[in-house]
Amino acid sequence: MARKKVKLAWIANESARKATFKKRRKGLMKKVRELSVLCDVKACGVVYAPNEAQAVEVWQRFKSIPEMEKTKKMMNQESFLRHLIAKLQEQLHKQEKENREMETRLFMYRALASGEGREAPLHAAMTIQDVTCLAWLVEVKVKAVQERLDLLLKGRIMPILPRPPKVEQDHVEKEKVAVTASASAAEATAAMRLNIEGEIQAQDCQEGKVNLPCDR
Amino acid sequence: MARKKVKLAWIANESARKATFKKRRKGLMKKVRELSVLCDVKACGVVYAPNEAQAVEVWQRFKSIPEMEKTKKMMNQESFLRHLIAKLQEQLHKQEKENREMETRLFMYRALASGEGREAPLHAAMTIQDVTCLAWLVEVKVKAVQERLDLLLKGRIMPILPRPPKVEQDHVEKEKVAVTASASAAEATAAMRLNIEGEIQAQDCQEGKVNLPCDR
DNA sequence: CGAGCTATAATTAGACT
DNA sequence: CAGTCTAATTATAGCTC
Numbered sequence: 001m002a003r004k005k006v007k008l009a010w011i012a013n014e015s016a017r018k019a020t021f022k023k024r025r026k027g028l029m030k031k032v033r034e035l036s037v038l039c040d041v042k043a044c045g046v047v048y049a050p051n052e053a054q055a056v057e058v059w060q061r062f063k064s065i066p067e068m069e070k071t072k073k074m075m076n077q078e079s080f081l082r083h084l085i086a087k088l089q090e091q092l093h094k095q096e097k098e099n100r101e102m103e104t105r106l107f108m109y110r111a112l113a114s115g116e117g118r119e120a121p122l123h124a125a126m127t128i129q130d131v132t133c134l135a136w137l138v139e140v141k142v143k144a145v146q147e148r149l150d151l152l153l154k155g156r157i158m159p160i161l162p163r164p165p166k167v168e169q170d171h172v173e174k175e176k177v178a179v180t181a182s183a184s185a186a187e188a189t190a191a192m193r194l195n196i197e198g199e200i201q202a203q204d205c206q207e208g209k210v211n212l213p214c215d216r
Numbered sequence: 217m218a219r220k221k222v223k224l225a226w227i228a229n230e231s232a233r234k235a236t237f238k239k240r241r242k243g244l245m246k247k248v249r250e251l252s253v254l255c256d257v258k259a260c261g262v263v264y265a266p267n268e269a270q271a272v273e274v275w276q277r278f279k280s281i282p283e284m285e286k287t288k289k290m291m292n293q294e295s296f297l298r299h300l301i302a303k304l305q306e307q308l309h310k311q312e313k314e315n316r317e318m319e320t321r322l323f324m325y326r327a328l329a330s331g332e333g334r335e336a337p338l339h340a341a342m343t344i345q346d347v348t349c350l351a352w353l354v355e356v357k358v359k360a361v362q363e364r365l366d367l368l369l370k371g372r373i374m375p376i377l378p379r380p381p382k383v384e385q386d387h388v389e390k391e392k393v394a395v396t397a398s399a400s401a402a403e404a405t406a407a408m409r410l411n412i413e414g415e416i417q418a419q420d421c422q423e424g425k426v427n428l429p430c431d432r
Numbered sequence: 433c434g435a436g437c438t439a440t441a442a443t444t445a446g447a448c449t
Numbered sequence: 450c451a452g453t454c455t456a457a458t459t460a461t462a463g464c465t466c
Contacts, residue, residue, distance in 0.1 A: 001441040002462040008258050015433080020462080021255040022434090027460055028247050028261075031443095034265065035244060039237040040226050045244075047251065047259040217458040218445040231450080236445080238451095243443060247460095 011017035025047050032045045227233035241263050248261045 001443090001460055003439060003441090003464080004462060005441065006254075006462065008250060008253055011254050016462085017255050019434090021251070021257065023461060024247070024251045028244070030250060031240070031244050031247060031462090034224060035237070035240045037224055038227050038240070039221070039233050041237070041263055043261070043263040045248065045259070045261045047257060151370070157334065217443055217461090218455080219447080219457060220445060221458065222445065234450090239444060246443095261435085 011020060028045055028047070032043050035041065036043045227236060244261055244263070248259050251257065251258045
Protein backbone atom coordinates (compact mmCIF):
# COMPACT_ATOMS: atom_id res chain seq x y z
CA MET A 1 0.00 0.00 0.00
CA ALA A 2 2.38 2.63 -1.01
CA ARG A 3 4.62 3.77 -3.74
CA LYS A 4 2.83 1.40 -6.00
CA LYS A 5 -0.31 -0.63 -5.76
CA VAL A 6 0.60 -4.21 -5.22
CA LYS A 7 -1.18 -7.18 -6.76
CA LEU A 8 -2.75 -9.57 -4.32
CA ALA A 9 -0.59 -12.46 -5.31
CA TRP A 10 2.39 -14.32 -4.06
CA ILE A 11 5.53 -12.21 -4.15
CA ALA A 12 8.12 -14.05 -6.15
CA ASN A 13 11.12 -11.97 -5.13
CA GLU A 14 12.30 -13.52 -1.93
CA SER A 15 13.82 -10.53 -0.21
CA ALA A 16 10.86 -8.38 -1.09
CA ARG A 17 8.53 -11.06 0.21
CA LYS A 18 10.45 -11.32 3.44
CA ALA A 19 10.41 -7.58 3.95
CA THR A 20 6.70 -7.40 3.25
CA PHE A 21 6.13 -10.25 5.63
CA LYS A 22 7.89 -8.52 8.46
CA LYS A 23 6.16 -5.24 7.92
CA ARG A 24 2.73 -6.66 7.49
CA ARG A 25 2.98 -9.05 10.35
CA LYS A 26 3.91 -6.19 12.59
CA GLY A 27 1.02 -4.14 11.32
CA LEU A 28 -1.36 -7.03 11.74
CA MET A 29 -0.36 -7.54 15.32
CA LYS A 30 -0.86 -3.89 16.03
CA LYS A 31 -4.34 -4.09 14.59
CA VAL A 32 -5.12 -7.07 16.74
CA ARG A 33 -4.02 -5.25 19.85
CA GLU A 34 -5.98 -2.18 18.91
CA LEU A 35 -9.15 -4.09 18.26
CA SER A 36 -8.75 -5.85 21.55
CA VAL A 37 -8.27 -2.67 23.49
CA LEU A 38 -10.82 -0.53 21.72
CA CYS A 39 -13.62 -3.05 21.92
CA ASP A 40 -12.50 -5.12 24.89
CA VAL A 41 -12.64 -8.40 23.10
CA LYS A 42 -10.39 -11.39 23.21
CA ALA A 43 -8.48 -11.52 20.01
CA CYS A 44 -5.44 -13.18 18.65
CA GLY A 45 -3.50 -13.53 15.49
CA VAL A 46 -1.34 -16.42 14.50
CA VAL A 47 1.13 -16.39 11.68
CA TYR A 48 3.27 -19.25 10.64
CA ALA A 49 6.56 -17.76 9.65
CA PRO A 50 7.98 -19.62 6.66
CA ASN A 51 11.29 -20.65 8.13
CA GLU A 52 10.94 -19.98 11.78
CA ALA A 53 10.48 -23.39 13.24
CA GLN A 54 6.74 -23.80 13.45
CA ALA A 55 6.27 -20.88 15.71
CA VAL A 56 3.31 -19.11 17.02
CA GLU A 57 4.19 -15.66 15.92
CA VAL A 58 1.78 -13.73 17.96
CA TRP A 59 -0.90 -14.44 20.38
CA GLN A 60 -2.54 -12.23 22.79
CA ARG A 61 -5.27 -12.29 25.19
CA PHE A 62 -7.19 -9.37 26.39
CA LYS A 63 -9.32 -9.68 29.39
CA SER A 64 -11.69 -7.14 30.78
CA ILE A 65 -9.94 -4.89 33.26
CA PRO A 66 -11.45 -6.27 36.44
CA GLU A 67 -10.75 -9.79 35.37
CA MET A 68 -7.23 -8.79 34.52
CA GLU A 69 -6.63 -7.41 37.95
CA LYS A 70 -7.86 -10.54 39.59
CA THR A 71 -5.56 -12.52 37.39
CA LYS A 72 -2.63 -10.36 38.26
CA LYS A 73 -3.24 -10.90 41.91
CA MET A 74 -3.19 -14.61 41.68
CA MET A 75 -0.44 -14.85 39.12
CA ASN A 76 2.36 -15.04 41.59
CA GLN A 77 0.63 -16.82 44.39
CA GLU A 78 1.55 -20.24 45.39
CA SER A 79 -2.08 -21.13 45.77
CA PHE A 80 -2.62 -20.36 42.13
CA LEU A 81 -0.21 -23.04 41.12
CA ARG A 82 -1.80 -25.50 43.48
CA HIS A 83 -5.17 -24.61 42.14
CA LEU A 84 -4.01 -25.12 38.62
CA ILE A 85 -2.68 -28.49 39.50
CA ALA A 86 -5.87 -29.57 41.16
CA LYS A 87 -7.78 -28.65 38.07
CA LEU A 88 -5.35 -30.36 35.80
CA GLN A 89 -5.78 -33.46 37.85
CA GLU A 90 -9.50 -33.37 37.68
CA GLN A 91 -9.43 -32.78 33.99
CA LEU A 92 -7.13 -35.67 33.53
CA HIS A 93 -9.83 -37.87 34.96
CA LYS A 94 -12.42 -36.28 32.77
CA GLN A 95 -10.23 -36.86 29.84
CA GLU A 96 -9.79 -40.49 30.50
CA LYS A 97 -13.52 -40.77 30.62
CA GLU A 98 -13.78 -38.99 27.33
CA ASN A 99 -11.38 -41.41 25.80
CA ARG A 100 -14.06 -44.02 26.02
CA GLU A 101 -16.52 -41.72 24.35
CA MET A 102 -14.08 -40.96 21.63
CA GLU A 103 -13.64 -44.61 20.95
CA THR A 104 -17.35 -44.89 20.50
CA ARG A 105 -17.43 -41.95 18.16
CA LEU A 106 -14.55 -43.31 16.20
CA PHE A 107 -16.41 -46.56 15.81
CA MET A 108 -19.38 -44.74 14.38
CA TYR A 109 -17.24 -42.89 11.92
CA ARG A 110 -15.69 -46.07 10.84
CA ALA A 111 -18.97 -47.82 10.33
CA LEU A 112 -20.25 -44.94 8.27
CA ALA A 113 -17.19 -44.74 6.11
CA SER A 114 -17.07 -48.41 5.32
CA GLY A 115 -20.81 -48.92 4.93
CA GLU A 116 -21.49 -46.06 2.59
CA GLY A 117 -19.71 -44.32 -0.19
CA ARG A 118 -19.57 -42.08 -3.14
CA GLU A 119 -19.84 -38.49 -4.04
CA ALA A 120 -19.08 -36.99 -0.68
CA PRO A 121 -21.31 -33.95 -0.84
CA LEU A 122 -19.55 -30.68 -1.20
CA HIS A 123 -20.99 -29.69 2.10
CA ALA A 124 -19.32 -32.60 3.80
CA ALA A 125 -16.07 -31.90 2.04
CA MET A 126 -16.08 -28.34 3.19
CA THR A 127 -16.75 -29.49 6.65
CA ILE A 128 -13.83 -31.83 6.52
CA GLN A 129 -11.67 -29.05 5.30
CA ASP A 130 -12.88 -26.89 8.08
CA VAL A 131 -12.05 -29.57 10.56
CA THR A 132 -8.57 -30.10 9.24
CA CYS A 133 -7.89 -26.42 9.18
CA LEU A 134 -9.01 -25.95 12.70
CA ALA A 135 -7.09 -28.97 13.70
CA TRP A 136 -3.97 -27.49 12.25
CA LEU A 137 -4.32 -24.42 14.33
CA VAL A 138 -5.01 -26.44 17.40
CA GLU A 139 -1.89 -28.41 16.73
CA VAL A 140 0.16 -25.27 16.78
CA LYS A 141 -1.47 -24.21 19.98
CA VAL A 142 -1.04 -27.50 21.70
CA LYS A 143 2.61 -27.61 20.88
CA ALA A 144 3.06 -24.13 22.19
CA VAL A 145 1.22 -24.95 25.37
CA GLN A 146 3.31 -28.00 25.97
CA GLU A 147 6.49 -26.07 25.41
CA ARG A 148 5.32 -23.47 27.86
CA LEU A 149 4.49 -26.13 30.38
CA ASP A 150 7.92 -27.59 30.02
CA LEU A 151 9.46 -24.17 30.44
CA LEU A 152 7.41 -23.57 33.53
CA LEU A 153 8.41 -26.88 34.95
CA LYS A 154 12.07 -26.23 34.34
CA GLY A 155 11.74 -22.75 35.72
CA ARG A 156 10.57 -24.18 38.97
CA ILE A 157 13.03 -26.97 39.18
CA MET A 158 16.09 -24.89 38.43
CA PRO A 159 15.98 -22.41 41.28
CA ILE A 160 14.79 -24.99 43.73
CA LEU A 161 16.95 -28.06 43.50
CA PRO A 162 20.33 -26.36 43.89
CA ARG A 163 19.17 -24.63 47.03
CA PRO A 164 20.31 -25.99 50.40
CA PRO A 165 17.59 -27.85 52.30
CA LYS A 166 16.76 -25.14 54.79
CA VAL A 167 17.55 -21.54 54.12
CA GLU A 168 15.75 -19.08 56.32
CA GLN A 169 14.55 -16.30 54.14
CA ASP A 170 12.66 -13.74 56.14
CA HIS A 171 10.45 -12.31 53.41
CA VAL A 172 7.07 -13.83 52.78
CA GLU A 173 7.16 -16.97 54.84
CA LYS A 174 3.58 -16.68 55.93
CA GLU A 175 0.98 -17.77 53.39
CA LYS A 176 1.64 -21.46 53.74
CA VAL A 177 -1.56 -22.73 52.32
CA ALA A 178 -2.42 -26.37 52.62
CA VAL A 179 -2.40 -28.31 49.42
CA THR A 180 -6.04 -29.02 49.14
CA ALA A 181 -6.45 -30.76 45.87
CA SER A 182 -10.13 -30.06 45.88
CA ALA A 183 -11.46 -27.91 43.05
CA SER A 184 -15.13 -28.43 42.47
CA ALA A 185 -16.26 -30.12 39.34
CA ALA A 186 -18.53 -27.23 38.59
CA GLU A 187 -15.70 -24.78 38.38
CA ALA A 188 -13.45 -26.81 36.25
CA THR A 189 -13.92 -25.55 32.78
CA ALA A 190 -14.83 -28.05 30.16
CA ALA A 191 -12.20 -30.72 30.01
CA MET A 192 -10.64 -30.77 26.66
CA ARG A 193 -9.34 -33.53 24.65
CA LEU A 194 -7.92 -33.40 21.24
CA ASN A 195 -7.36 -36.22 18.94
CA ILE A 196 -7.25 -34.84 15.45
CA GLU A 197 -4.54 -34.71 12.91
CA GLY A 198 -3.26 -31.30 12.08
CA GLU A 199 -1.92 -31.99 8.65
CA ILE A 200 -3.37 -34.33 6.15
CA GLN A 201 -0.67 -36.07 4.23
CA ALA A 202 -1.82 -35.77 0.68
CA GLN A 203 0.50 -38.33 -0.77
CA ASP A 204 -1.40 -41.14 0.86
CA CYS A 205 -4.44 -40.67 -1.28
CA GLN A 206 -4.48 -41.89 -4.82
CA GLU A 207 -4.46 -39.27 -7.50
CA GLY A 208 -6.82 -38.19 -10.23
CA LYS A 209 -10.22 -37.56 -8.84
CA VAL A 210 -12.50 -34.62 -8.76
CA ASN A 211 -11.48 -31.03 -8.28
CA LEU A 212 -13.64 -29.26 -5.84
CA PRO A 213 -14.17 -25.59 -6.49
CA CYS A 214 -13.96 -24.89 -2.83
CA ASP A 215 -11.04 -22.57 -2.71
CA ARG A 216 -12.27 -20.02 -0.33
CA MET B 217 -8.13 6.43 11.76
CA ALA B 218 -10.04 9.20 10.30
CA ARG B 219 -11.93 12.32 11.10
CA LYS B 220 -10.28 12.35 14.45
CA LYS B 221 -7.41 10.53 16.03
CA VAL B 222 -8.80 8.02 18.43
CA LYS B 223 -7.30 7.18 21.78
CA LEU B 224 -6.18 3.63 22.20
CA ALA B 225 -8.61 2.91 24.95
CA TRP B 226 -11.87 1.16 25.44
CA ILE B 227 -14.71 2.92 23.64
CA ALA B 228 -17.38 3.68 26.17
CA ASN B 229 -20.15 4.52 23.73
CA GLU B 230 -21.71 1.22 22.89
CA SER B 231 -22.95 1.88 19.40
CA ALA B 232 -19.68 3.50 18.44
CA ARG B 233 -17.79 0.56 19.87
CA LYS B 234 -19.93 -1.88 17.97
CA ALA B 235 -19.44 -0.01 14.74
CA THR B 236 -15.71 0.18 15.24
CA PHE B 237 -15.63 -3.49 16.05
CA LYS B 238 -17.34 -4.43 12.84
CA LYS B 239 -15.18 -2.23 10.71
CA ARG B 240 -11.93 -3.19 12.29
CA ARG B 241 -12.65 -6.86 12.40
CA LYS B 242 -13.36 -6.79 8.72
CA GLY B 243 -10.15 -4.89 8.07
CA LEU B 244 -8.18 -7.28 10.22
CA MET B 245 -9.45 -10.28 8.37
CA LYS B 246 -8.56 -8.71 5.10
CA LYS B 247 -5.06 -8.10 6.34
CA VAL B 248 -4.75 -11.70 7.40
CA ARG B 249 -5.81 -12.91 3.99
CA GLU B 250 -3.45 -10.56 2.27
CA LEU B 251 -0.49 -11.57 4.35
CA SER B 252 -1.29 -15.19 3.68
CA VAL B 253 -1.51 -14.72 -0.04
CA LEU B 254 1.38 -12.34 -0.47
CA CYS B 255 3.82 -14.37 1.55
CA ASP B 256 2.29 -17.81 1.29
CA VAL B 257 2.17 -18.41 4.98
CA LYS B 258 -0.41 -20.03 7.15
CA ALA B 259 -2.12 -17.36 9.11
CA CYS B 260 -5.25 -16.93 11.08
CA GLY B 261 -7.01 -14.41 13.18
CA VAL B 262 -9.46 -15.12 15.92
CA VAL B 263 -11.74 -12.58 17.48
CA TYR B 264 -14.13 -13.22 20.28
CA ALA B 265 -17.17 -11.15 19.49
CA PRO B 266 -18.62 -9.72 22.69
CA ASN B 267 -22.11 -11.11 22.44
CA GLU B 268 -21.87 -13.65 19.71
CA ALA B 269 -21.88 -16.90 21.57
CA GLN B 270 -18.25 -17.79 21.97
CA ALA B 271 -17.59 -17.82 18.30
CA VAL B 272 -14.50 -18.18 16.29
CA GLU B 273 -14.89 -15.15 14.15
CA VAL B 274 -12.40 -15.90 11.54
CA TRP B 275 -10.01 -18.58 10.84
CA GLN B 276 -8.25 -19.38 7.70
CA ARG B 277 -5.69 -21.65 6.46
CA PHE B 278 -3.48 -21.08 3.53
CA LYS B 279 -1.56 -23.85 2.05
CA SER B 280 0.99 -23.67 -0.66
CA ILE B 281 -0.60 -24.14 -4.06
CA PRO B 282 0.59 -27.68 -4.79
CA GLU B 283 -0.46 -28.81 -1.37
CA MET B 284 -3.78 -27.11 -1.86
CA GLU B 285 -4.44 -28.94 -5.07
CA LYS B 286 -3.63 -32.24 -3.54
CA THR B 287 -6.01 -31.45 -0.76
CA LYS B 288 -8.72 -30.56 -3.20
CA LYS B 289 -8.35 -33.84 -4.92
CA MET B 290 -8.78 -35.87 -1.84
CA MET B 291 -11.41 -33.73 -0.27
CA ASN B 292 -14.32 -35.55 -1.78
CA GLN B 293 -12.87 -38.98 -1.95
CA GLU B 294 -14.13 -41.75 0.12
CA SER B 295 -10.62 -42.90 0.77
CA PHE B 296 -9.87 -39.59 2.39
CA LEU B 297 -12.45 -40.20 5.02
CA ARG B 298 -11.18 -43.68 5.60
CA HIS B 299 -7.69 -42.37 5.86
CA LEU B 300 -8.77 -39.79 8.36
CA ILE B 301 -10.40 -42.44 10.44
CA ALA B 302 -7.38 -44.65 10.41
CA LYS B 303 -5.29 -41.81 11.64
CA LEU B 304 -7.76 -40.87 14.28
CA GLN B 305 -7.65 -44.38 15.52
CA GLU B 306 -3.93 -44.48 15.69
CA GLN B 307 -3.82 -41.19 17.45
CA LEU B 308 -6.32 -42.41 19.95
CA HIS B 309 -3.84 -45.07 20.92
CA LYS B 310 -1.06 -42.56 21.11
CA GLN B 311 -3.21 -40.42 23.25
CA GLU B 312 -3.93 -43.12 25.73
CA LYS B 313 -0.24 -43.66 26.03
CA GLU B 314 0.26 -39.98 26.63
CA ASN B 315 -2.28 -40.07 29.39
CA ARG B 316 0.20 -42.04 31.42
CA GLU B 317 2.89 -39.52 30.71
CA MET B 318 0.62 -36.72 31.68
CA GLU B 319 -0.08 -38.36 34.97
CA THR B 320 3.63 -38.44 35.60
CA ARG B 321 4.03 -34.82 34.69
CA LEU B 322 1.13 -33.87 36.85
CA PHE B 323 2.74 -35.67 39.73
CA MET B 324 5.90 -33.68 39.28
CA TYR B 325 4.02 -30.45 39.24
CA ARG B 326 2.25 -31.39 42.38
CA ALA B 327 5.40 -32.32 44.19
CA LEU B 328 7.01 -29.05 43.22
CA ALA B 329 4.06 -26.97 44.26
CA SER B 330 3.72 -28.56 47.65
CA GLY B 331 7.41 -28.92 48.40
CA GLU B 332 8.49 -25.41 47.60
CA GLY B 333 7.01 -21.99 47.84
CA ARG B 334 7.25 -18.29 47.81
CA GLU B 335 7.95 -15.43 45.53
CA ALA B 336 7.03 -17.06 42.30
CA PRO B 337 9.48 -15.35 40.01
CA LEU B 338 8.01 -12.93 37.57
CA HIS B 339 9.34 -15.11 34.86
CA ALA B 340 7.33 -18.03 36.11
CA ALA B 341 4.27 -15.89 36.51
CA MET B 342 4.50 -14.69 32.97
CA THR B 343 4.87 -18.22 31.83
CA ILE B 344 1.77 -19.21 33.66
CA GLN B 345 -0.06 -16.36 32.12
CA ASP B 346 1.17 -17.41 28.75
CA VAL B 347 -0.03 -20.90 29.35
CA THR B 348 -3.46 -19.85 30.43
CA CYS B 349 -3.79 -17.52 27.50
CA LEU B 350 -2.82 -20.14 25.03
CA ALA B 351 -5.06 -22.57 26.77
CA TRP B 352 -7.94 -20.23 26.33
CA LEU B 353 -7.42 -20.10 22.63
CA VAL B 354 -7.07 -23.80 22.42
CA GLU B 355 -10.32 -24.16 24.27
CA VAL B 356 -12.07 -22.15 21.63
CA LYS B 357 -10.50 -24.22 18.93
CA VAL B 358 -11.30 -27.52 20.50
CA LYS B 359 -14.91 -26.61 20.93
CA ALA B 360 -15.10 -25.53 17.34
CA VAL B 361 -13.47 -28.72 16.17
CA GLN B 362 -15.83 -30.84 18.16
CA GLU B 363 -18.80 -28.98 16.80
CA ARG B 364 -17.51 -29.49 13.31
CA LEU B 365 -17.01 -33.14 13.96
CA ASP B 366 -20.53 -33.46 15.21
CA LEU B 367 -21.78 -31.63 12.15
CA LEU B 368 -19.81 -33.88 9.90
CA LEU B 369 -21.11 -36.91 11.65
CA LYS B 370 -24.69 -35.77 11.31
CA GLY B 371 -24.11 -34.79 7.73
CA ARG B 372 -23.14 -38.32 6.97
CA ILE B 373 -25.79 -39.98 8.98
CA MET B 374 -28.63 -37.94 7.60
CA PRO B 375 -28.35 -38.79 3.93
CA ILE B 376 -27.39 -42.34 4.64
CA LEU B 377 -29.72 -43.83 7.15
CA PRO B 378 -32.97 -42.97 5.40
CA ARG B 379 -31.76 -44.56 2.21
CA PRO B 380 -33.01 -48.03 1.28
CA PRO B 381 -30.46 -50.81 1.82
CA LYS B 382 -29.51 -51.43 -1.79
CA VAL B 383 -30.01 -48.80 -4.42
CA GLU B 384 -28.09 -49.37 -7.61
CA GLN B 385 -26.65 -46.07 -8.61
CA ASP B 386 -24.63 -46.36 -11.80
CA HIS B 387 -22.28 -43.46 -11.29
CA VAL B 388 -19.02 -44.09 -9.51
CA GLU B 389 -19.54 -47.52 -8.11
CA LYS B 390 -16.02 -48.61 -8.82
CA GLU B 391 -13.48 -47.27 -6.38
CA LYS B 392 -14.53 -49.57 -3.59
CA VAL B 393 -11.38 -49.39 -1.61
CA ALA B 394 -10.92 -51.82 1.19
CA VAL B 395 -10.95 -50.26 4.60
CA THR B 396 -7.40 -50.85 5.53
CA ALA B 397 -7.03 -49.25 8.87
CA SER B 398 -3.31 -49.21 8.46
CA ALA B 399 -1.76 -45.73 8.31
CA SER B 400 1.90 -45.83 9.15
CA ALA B 401 3.04 -44.34 12.39
CA ALA B 402 5.53 -42.22 10.55
CA GLU B 403 2.89 -40.44 8.57
CA ALA B 404 0.55 -39.74 11.36
CA THR B 405 1.29 -36.25 12.49
CA ALA B 406 2.07 -35.73 16.10
CA ALA B 407 -0.75 -36.99 18.21
CA MET B 408 -2.25 -34.25 20.19
CA ARG B 409 -3.66 -34.27 23.56
CA LEU B 410 -4.99 -31.39 25.49
CA ASN B 411 -5.66 -31.26 29.13
CA ILE B 412 -5.48 -27.66 30.18
CA GLU B 413 -8.04 -25.35 31.57
CA GLY B 414 -8.97 -22.50 29.33
CA GLU B 415 -10.15 -20.06 31.91
CA ILE B 416 -8.80 -19.61 35.35
CA GLN B 417 -11.54 -18.82 37.77
CA ALA B 418 -10.23 -15.88 39.65
CA GLN B 419 -12.70 -16.05 42.46
CA ASP B 420 -11.18 -19.21 43.77
CA CYS B 421 -8.01 -17.55 44.85
CA GLN B 422 -7.91 -15.48 47.94
CA GLU B 423 -7.49 -11.77 47.51
CA GLY B 424 -4.92 -9.19 48.49
CA LYS B 425 -1.52 -10.26 47.36
CA VAL B 426 1.03 -8.82 45.06
CA ASN B 427 0.37 -6.89 41.90
CA LEU B 428 2.55 -7.95 39.11
CA PRO B 429 3.45 -5.28 36.60
CA CYS B 430 3.07 -7.77 33.82
CA ASP B 431 0.48 -6.10 31.71
CA ARG B 432 1.85 -6.68 28.31
C1' DC C 433 20.39 -7.71 5.70
C1' DG C 434 18.06 -4.38 8.67
C1' DA C 435 16.87 0.35 9.64
C1' DG C 436 14.91 4.66 8.21
C1' DC C 437 12.37 7.50 4.81
C1' DT C 438 8.58 9.34 1.91
C1' DA C 439 4.83 9.06 -1.34
C1' DT C 440 1.00 6.73 -1.93
C1' DA C 441 -2.56 3.06 -0.99
C1' DA C 442 -5.63 1.51 2.40
C1' DT C 443 -8.24 1.92 6.53
C1' DT C 444 -11.54 4.00 9.13
C1' DA C 445 -14.03 7.82 12.52
C1' DG C 446 -17.64 10.44 12.35
C1' DA C 447 -21.45 12.30 9.88
C1' DC C 448 -25.21 11.38 7.18
C1' DT C 449 -29.13 8.50 5.02
C1' DC D 450 -29.40 -0.20 13.30
C1' DA D 451 -27.04 -1.06 8.56
C1' DG D 452 -24.96 1.24 4.68
C1' DT D 453 -22.60 5.14 2.33
C1' DC D 454 -19.48 9.00 2.08
C1' DT D 455 -15.28 11.43 2.86
C1' DA D 456 -11.66 13.50 5.32
C1' DA D 457 -8.02 12.32 8.17
C1' DT D 458 -5.12 8.81 9.96
C1' DT D 459 -2.36 4.66 9.22
C1' DA D 460 0.09 1.21 6.88
C1' DT D 461 3.49 0.20 3.80
C1' DA D 462 6.15 -0.44 -1.21
C1' DG D 463 10.04 0.91 -2.97
C1' DC D 464 14.24 3.38 -1.97
C1' DT D 465 18.38 4.74 0.19
C1' DC D 466 21.93 3.99 3.36
